[in-house]
Amino acid sequence: MKIIVCIKQVPDTTEVRLDPKTGTLIREGVPSIINPDDKSGLEAALRLKDEINAEVTVLTMGPPQADAALREALAMGADHAILLTDRAFAGSDTWATSCTLAAAIQKLEYDLIIAGRQAIDGDTAQVGPQIAEHLNLPQVSYVEDLKRDGDALILKRVFEDGYHLIRVKTPCLITTLKEMNEARYMSVGGVLDAYREKEIEVWSLKDIEVDHGNLGLTGSPTKVKKSFTKGAKTAGKLYDVDSKEAAKIIIDKLREKYII
Amino acid sequence: MNFNLLKEHQMLIKLYEEFTEKEVKPWAEEIDETETFPVNTLEKLKRYGFMGIPFPKKYGGAGGDILSYILAVETLSKACATTGVVVSAHTSLCGAPIFEFGSEEQKLKYLVPLASGEKLGAFALTEANAGTDAAAQQTVAVKDGDNYIINGSKIFITNAGIADIYVIMAMTDKSQGTRGISAFIVEADTPGFTIGKKEAKMGIRGSSTCELIFENCIIPKENLIGKEGKGFSIAMKTLDGGRIGIAAQALGIAQGALDETVNYVKERRQFGKPLSYFQNTQFQLAEMKTKIEAARMLVYKAAYLKESNLPYANEAAMAKLYASETAMEVTTKAVQLHGGYGYTREYPVERMMRDAKITEIYEGTSEVQKMVIAANLLK
Amino acid sequence: MNNLINKGVWVFIEQREGEVQKVSLELLGKGRQLADQLSTKLTALLMGENVAQAAQELIYRGADEVIVVEDSLLNVYITEPYTKVMSCLIEERRPEIILIGATAIGRDLAPRVSARVHTGLTADCTSLEIEDETQNLLMTRPAFGGNIMATIICPDFRPQMSTVRPGVMVELDIDTTRKGEIINIKPSLVKEDINVEILEIVKEKKQKVKIEEANVLISGGRGLGKIDGFEILNQLASELGGMVSGSRAVVDAGWIDRDYQVGQTGKTVRPNLYFACGISGAIQHVAGMEESELIIAINKNTEAPIFEVADVGIVGDVHKVIPALIEELKSLKK
Numbered sequence: 001m002k003i004i005v006c007i008k009q010v011p012d013t014t015e016v017r018l019d020p021k022t023g024t025l026i027r028e029g030v031p032s033i034i035n036p037d038d039k040s041g042l043e044a045a046l047r048l049k050d051e052i053n054a055e056v057t058v059l060t061m062g063p064p065q066a067d068a069a070l071r072e073a074l075a076m077g078a079d080h081a082i083l084l085t086d087r088a089f090a091g092s093d094t095w096a097t098s099c100t101l102a103a104a105i106q107k108l109e110y111d112l113i114i115a116g117r118q119a120i121d122g123d124t125a126q127v128g129p130q131i132a133e134h135l136n137l138p139q140v141s142y143v144e145d146l147k148r149d150g151d152a153l154i155l156k157r158v159f160e161d162g163y164h165l166i167r168v169k170t171p172c173l174i175t176t177l178k179e180m181n182e183a184r185y186m187s188v189g190g191v192l193d194a195y196r197e198k199e200i201e202v203w204s205l206k207d208i209e210v211d212h213g214n215l216g217l218t219g220s221p222t223k224v225k226k227s228f229t230k231g232a233k234t235a236g237k238l239y240d241v242d243s244k245e246a247a248k249i250i251i252d253k254l255r256e257k258y259i260i
Numbered sequence: 261m262n263f264n265l266l267k268e269h270q271m272l273i274k275l276y277e278e279f280t281e282k283e284v285k286p287w288a289e290e291i292d293e294t295e296t297f298p299v300n301t302l303e304k305l306k307r308y309g310f311m312g313i314p315f316p317k318k319y320g321g322a323g324g325d326i327l328s329y330i331l332a333v334e335t336l337s338k339a340c341a342t343t344g345v346v347v348s349a350h351t352s353l354c355g356a357p358i359f360e361f362g363s364e365e366q367k368l369k370y371l372v373p374l375a376s377g378e379k380l381g382a383f384a385l386t387e388a389n390a391g392t393d394a395a396a397q398q399t400v401a402v403k404d405g406d407n408y409i410i411n412g413s414k415i416f417i418t419n420a421g422i423a424d425i426y427v428i429m430a431m432t433d434k435s436q437g438t439r440g441i442s443a444f445i446v447e448a449d450t451p452g453f454t455i456g457k458k459e460a461k462m463g464i465r466g467s468s469t470c471e472l473i474f475e476n477c478i479i480p481k482e483n484l485i486g487k488e489g490k491g492f493s494i495a496m497k498t499l500d501g502g503r504i505g506i507a508a509q510a511l512g513i514a515q516g517a518l519d520e521t522v523n524y525v526k527e528r529r530q531f532g533k534p535l536s537y538f539q540n541t542q543f544q545l546a547e548m549k550t551k552i553e554a555a556r557m558l559v560y561k562a563a564y565l566k567e568s569n570l571p572y573a574n575e576a577a578m579a580k581l582y583a584s585e586t587a588m589e590v591t592t593k594a595v596q597l598h599g600g601y602g603y604t605r606e607y608p609v610e611r612m613m614r615d616a617k618i619t620e621i622y623e624g625t626s627e628v629q630k631m632v633i634a635a636n637l638l639k
Numbered sequence: 640m641n642n643l644i645n646k647g648v649w650v651f652i653e654q655r656e657g658e659v660q661k662v663s664l665e666l667l668g669k670g671r672q673l674a675d676q677l678s679t680k681l682t683a684l685l686m687g688e689n690v691a692q693a694a695q696e697l698i699y700r701g702a703d704e705v706i707v708v709e710d711s712l713l714n715v716y717i718t719e720p721y722t723k724v725m726s727c728l729i730e731e732r733r734p735e736i737i738l739i740g741a742t743a744i745g746r747d748l749a750p751r752v753s754a755r756v757h758t759g760l761t762a763d764c765t766s767l768e769i770e771d772e773t774q775n776l777l778m779t780r781p782a783f784g785g786n787i788m789a790t791i792i793c794p795d796f797r798p799q800m801s802t803v804r805p806g807v808m809v810e811l812d813i814d815t816t817r818k819g820e821i822i823n824i825k826p827s828l829v830k831e832d833i834n835v836e837i838l839e840i841v842k843e844k845k846q847k848v849k850i851e852e853a854n855v856l857i858s859g860g861r862g863l864g865k866i867d868g869f870e871i872l873n874q875l876a877s878e879l880g881g882m883v884s885g886s887r888a889v890v891d892a893g894w895i896d897r898d899y900q901v902g903q904t905g906k907t908v909r910p911n912l913y914f915a916c917g918i919s920g921a922i923q924h925v926a927g928m929e930e931s932e933l934i935i936a937i938n939k940n941t942e943a944p945i946f947e948v949a950d951v952g953i954v955g956d957v958h959k960v961i962p963a964l965i966e967e968l969k970s971l972k973k
Contacts, residue, residue, distance in 0.1 A: 121783055129747060165841070241955075
């Protein structure tokens, strides 16, 4: 079985802080990680590798620094890694991103494509299903469990109020939730191999066949008009009053904020 | 000259930190409190390749350099000095002498299971009457046909009782003094070999430290490492390497205590201000940090020299001397900055201070390191 | 779909077992506003099997027309048949805007449709407005884990598609005087469109409610004194429809389970209201809750750092202030 896992390198948003004075984002020193939903997808693929010797290729589109995320995936046990990087891809929205990734995947052999449900920096949950559409594959998103059933997969697809058990034939695309599993660590030998013995294939625009009008900022139907922070938090007011008075103050505030 | 870590080292640190945060830190307090050897952690250390970092892949190792290994001991020790010394004693004192001085057969039979983590290793030199004066060995090994018969005892042996494979020193020819000492590999289940008293210790309480007793313990002659009479030299070279491991452990303890303290002083308020606001706090932290960084340079340099097959005994001694004394000083200051809470078991700095002390003592006391350094200076 | 002659605002009506989901009604409320601003029609798109009976209410809730697509192959939500029907209707009828609930269904369907009809999609919008000059839809959404907000436009492609989280928009009250048209359409679905096989459908009430998802959190710290202190917090939580959480100190003390811990080593939360009761406000704790919309802190110690991030700080005893507050809330309800 050949599996392609699409991963994204993201800033660890739990480490992102706002400058209390300016209210702007402090990006400096924020570590980059493999997006958690993607990491679970990778773990699911590696379990299939352990089980049936599946061949696992990780694919990412991003700046050259995304190399680190791919090395990490190799150090966890992935067999191959491809970095899709080109200035022409810069500024891609989910439509252009999925179009580019799909073009790269078309160059590869696959039975299963795995993408994380959503990335923690964008939270859109769009790229996986859009890749499936560009490749004309069945998709199952929000997957929390995966079992093999011959040349098909049985997937637990979760909803807010329950789940469906879905059988889908390969080739197909699934999007995974981080709750699906606890991803393994890299291994010491894996890290060393990832840097010394394994290669990351770097693909640029010339390596894929895609309509240039569908790429990057020009190929993106959506544009960011502006971005802003909610602003710095101003210190609140301190009240040293009796309990009854305090209760009244709290209730007024709750009303003001439409909480009651 | 280049002070940058390679990308592979940076990625290893990421792995070590994640592993330490999730698999080591949560148990540090408990294994200290209950004096329990971290068996479950050991299983995971094995799975992720921590038990044979600097040994070649063909011997079951990860194929890393000395620095890759040192960074692991350092990071593990930030949260738990016990876990740090388990890995260090296993790797530097048992795996390393077999790798460096053992025969190909010994490497395949013993190093492979050690490096892959299937088996745990220990090293035995110290005796009741042979501590710093290691030459005063009384354990004897007498050749008997195809075997050696070992009699005597060893004390303060790290990993004893848990380890499967022991590298031990014994006299094969008393008349030759230190040149009459030989090194042997002894398997844990060899008849005549038993584990004696387990020590109750001040620090690194999760590690197992016991007496080894040999009563007509018969081992095959194939288990002699190198030649008869080479044992003292093997032991001293092994300890030179081991010192870099202990220095890394000390460095980790110091860094762990500083990290805890930085968090604490930002949080703890006195006189209406966080402790971090006061200049005394700031100056103390600055001194702690500077000494840790100096110790780190010494430790990494010693690792670099050993990796490059350059003489490193002197640098290893300086690294261990300075890192262990820094660990003691930094943890003492950390407790002081925590005030009354620092003296309680509610905060980890109290444990770190107890753990730090041993780094000034084992694998050569600070005084032994000074002897080594001075001897190099005056030769 | 690159065509600017598109007209009309559509809302995808999400139904589960025939029951229209609340988020879809909320989107009709918002869609009504947008359609009025654009002087165009608001269309509800209702797909499923035997769902037509829900159509009338959609008109009462603001729709000008309801497109009802019924087919046995639409019985349970499956990506492909829903995508096919929706995409064909978009191609035929060319709406200008489509709003979809950002649910586990909407977030599966919307990207697939947007890729098929080639248009932009903006996820999880918290605000939707029409830009006066261009008549473009301004779609504002949080990004970076909620740390920044971005306003997105889709100027050159139609329809402008957007998903919106439940609870963000407000539904209109039922107005039975409203009139509208119900259009029934038979889709051209074939068996092969069902490209996955549903083996089992399991409904479950989520056992574990996640504090990260609560709108109101009543959080207790060491200042509660003892485990019993959580009783009044539970009472307050039920008055305000919230959940109880705690600081690391009370988790370590065993007063509350680790799943409910707020802070760097616990969960990061951003509720609309965070009540810090007897929590001093260690940095580790603050890091996990400072993004909350409204923070109210009660602490005996005037110097407690929690007051630095609180919008309202009450210097006082939790055991007195909270019962007084519960009393007041109860009397308000009467």
